[in-house]
Amino acid sequence: MPSVPTGSVPTGFGPAESVPTVPAPTDAAIHRTPTLSRRRTIAALLALALGGFGIGATEFAAMGLLPDIAADLVPGLLATDPDAAIGLTGWVITAYALGVVVGAPTIAAIAGRFPRRGLLIALAVAFTLATLATAALPTIEGVIAARFIAGLPHGAYFGVAALVAAELMGPGKRGQGVALVLAGLTVSTVIGVPIITAVGQAAGWRAAYLLVAAVFAATILAVRILVPVVAGDPNSTIRRELAAFARPQVWIAVSVGAIGFGGFFAVYSYIAPLATEEAGFSSGAVPWLLASTGVGMTLGNLLGGRLADGGTTRAVFIAFAGLAAALTLTGLAGGTPVGAAIGTFAVGFTAAALSPIIQTRLMDVAGDSQTLAAALNHSALNLGNALGAFLGGLVVAAGLGYLAPAWVGLVLAVIGVGFAVLSVLVARRESRTRSA
Secondary structure: OOOOOEEEEOOOOOOOEEEEOOOOOOHHHHHHOOOOOHHHHHHHHHHHHHHHHHHHHHHHHHHHHHHHHHHHHOHHHHHHOHHHHHHHHOHHHHHHHHHHHHHHHHHHHHOOOOOHHHHHHHHHHHHHHHHHHHHHOOOHHHHHHHHHHHHOOHHHHHHHHHHHHHHHHOOOOHHHHHHHHHHHHHHHHHHHHHHHHHHHHHHOHHHHHHHHHHHHHHHHHHHHHHOOOOOOOOOOOHHHHHHHHHOHHHHHHHHHHHHHHHHHHHHHOOHHHHHHHHOOOOHHHHHHHHHHHHHHHHHHHHHHHHHHHOOHHHHHHHHHHHHHHHHHHHHHHOOOHHHHHHHHHHHHHHHHHHHHHHHHHHHHHOOOOHHHHHHHHHHHHHHHHHHHHHHHHHHHHOOOOOOHHHHHHHHHHHHHHHHHHHHHHHHHHHHHHHHO
16 A cells, blocks of 8 residues: 655644645555546446435435424324424434444444445445335334434445545546535435425325435446446555544544534424424425525535635634524524525535535544544534434424524534634644644
8 A cells, every 4th residue: 555645734723733644545446446438437426426315315304304204103292292293203313313423433444445336335225225114114213213224324335435436536636526426415405305305295204215215226226337346445454444533633523523513403403394383484395495405505515615725723613603693593583484594594504614624624633544534524414413403302392492493503503613622722732742
């Protein structure tokens, strides 16, 4: 394997420090990955992005269908205590997020040596089966368990797909390949989630998950046909990957991401009842509100990448300031159609800007554990998903209304700023220690 260059590079939240840059593909991977035509390369990247599209759909579909799921799985509780029913049903969101948190580092650490196309197919099969189980199981407990299992391959798929995309694009264009794969998820929030939500409202929430399972089945075929055989990293070991957890800055970066994303998911998890019960929208308008939020997320992700390139110290504080303002706007004005539309767009925009910032930070501080670092960003995001959905559900179940999660999100954003400040202080202390 080529040696990993080191140097003094910006770490993101503090002074420059000597850390490894992103490693080049292994010799084995380079020799075993065939040179493809431009058309074939784009087709392979689109096949990988299709999996990202399905992941976005399966992760976010429940947000717009919580009332429908509650009406089917806990109709008695919904009739007597609607807030408690929605809060309980929110566990289907929390369970998926917890599955990502558990599965991302576990699979990334174990599977680094495996041939990557075969691993991607296996992960897509797991998505398909778990999503079918979600659509078929008759009880709330069974659906919650199925959602946990469905979340396990999430982070590993994105991590492995990003590595494959980087190898296919080659030197100088690796970032473009990774961006195209991740675009599958952001496009899903704009197009896939609203369509699937509309299908679920019209034909039942189970039909929505059957449609998601069909996307994953198509991903299996697309990856098998269009993605070439790509070797795993023969030098990857569980010990090498897990070494990232010995770095305090890795834990701090994950905490910053989890808290920041938690503020977003506290609102997004309950966007359907917020729209209908607080803002006065009809249920038919929910897919449009989801699409608007998805556009905000897509644009925010692009802005976050630009901010990160200019230094993530400044970028993380800009993103949190914007997120706090957006959550405040939603809490104050979300009871009107215009306020809800603008507020949810702004929350999506500012929260999504955090994603590339946190990803950059993790890659900087993870050393040789690059596969795990790629997966940890998704662990952070979905830890925030679980945290936001859970805490939002608590205030909803307490009868405080569907605007209350925005204030929960604001508290989380303030805590996230505290972790960012801690990262700056730790980086300065490490810099002084090296200089001594």
